[in-house]
């Protein structure tokens with residue numbers, strides 16, 4: 492399988508090459524030349540596979556330059572009960588009102604990003620080792636992404652992680668999660684500034700091309716193709732758990748920010764998984780909801796992004812959205828260049844004439860949830876089902892309830908656990924005990940490793956040199 496860029500100006504690549512890439516050199520995103528199509532026989536054969544074996548079958552259709560036994564070994568080591576808490580890996584349960592919840596957040600950092608990051612960590616180590624290369628990941632995090640990357644890459648050969656976070660701005664739990672890692676290859680750097688300052692430092696270092704090349708600086712952000720492909724797997728797994736046979740259809744409701752999660756759902760549908768609708772749930776940052784309702788895509792700047800109680804969805808420029816629009820535009824890379832030139836000027840674009848196709852052919856619809864909706868939903872689920880769902884998952888459940896049609900099976904993706912967001916949970920239901928996986932007992936008491944630095948890119952570069960020279 493060959494990979495192409497949505498902007499059409501990048502030479503074809505193989506899976507192991509796109510794995511280590513961020514943006515394509517032409518500014519686009521990498522995608523397979525075409526999606527593999529699943530026959531009815533394949534779908535029937537896959538119904539009773541374990542998560543590992545299903546992951547192997549699906550990923551091997553995309554990772555055609557990785558020898559089968561190596562890929563088998565990697566998924567075998569990745570999707571274990573030990574790491575993800577249950578033998579099913581992503582079990583599906585049903586709430587009293589009939590909405591189904593697929594648990595994607597039982598990995599090490601209690602958020603769905605582990606599903607893909609754990610795979611990527613093992614894949615990185617494999618590819619780097621094979622090519623005798625080194626990679627130094629430099630990232631900025633306000634919480635979730637950074638910890639998922641660190642837990643995926645800790646102790647891996649050939650990789651170091653330098654993770655910037657705003658000093659004193661993360662929760663005690665998030666700090667403990669990241670800073671308690673004692674692995675030599677994980678370097679936590681707390682910057683005296685805000686999250687945006689951390690991101691500016693990453694950009695400044697990336698723009699120092701000589702430094703970037705000398706120290707093999709890379710990233711793992713949400714546009715990474717390896718993450719998307721690993722996410723395709725759980726749409727299949729969820730479908731099989733929620734249905735009795737392959738003549739049934741399901742809809743997925745996905746709490747969304749960068750459109751990475753639901754993009755994997757779109758690909759699963761294009762491959763032939765019987766998905767009825769893909770329901771995009773946003774919080775107050777509703778750029779995507781606006782698009783799916785009106786056809787107008789108008790990304791906003793950081794200053795116009797609200798800080799909400801579902802913080803991992805506080806995004807106003809969905810970095811993976813271009814992948815879907817590329818498919819919608821019949822993969823016309825000229826059209827993508829034109830549309831994203833409009834995005835670049837801050838104007839955005841309007842595709843209202845395509846809304847019927849977006850809904851009927853691609854199955855996309857959307858809804859929005861606010862702080863009050865989130866609290867109400869958390870409270871309602873607690874009262875009816877006696878369980879606590881996290882604020883992001885609550886956004887999904889709120890939208891799913893609102894849009895559900897008669898007899899529609901809706902699977903809401905659980906993107907984090909309540910234990911990560913105790914303040915909002917307490918605001919919703921009062922001072923209840925929030926269950927926390929036993930493996931995290933005493934987390935906040937562990938010794939922490941972090942270096943605090945002024946808001947200055949040169950000082951961060953010095954730290955990197957010191958570690959690597």
Ligand SMILES: *Cc1c(COP(=O)(O)O)cnc(C)c1O
Pocket residue numbers: 602603604635713746747748749750751752753803804883906907
């Ligand atoms: C990252 C994240 C999301 C948003 O996922 P996207 O792939 O960016 O759309 C939703 N919920 C949680 C808890 C997350 O960490």
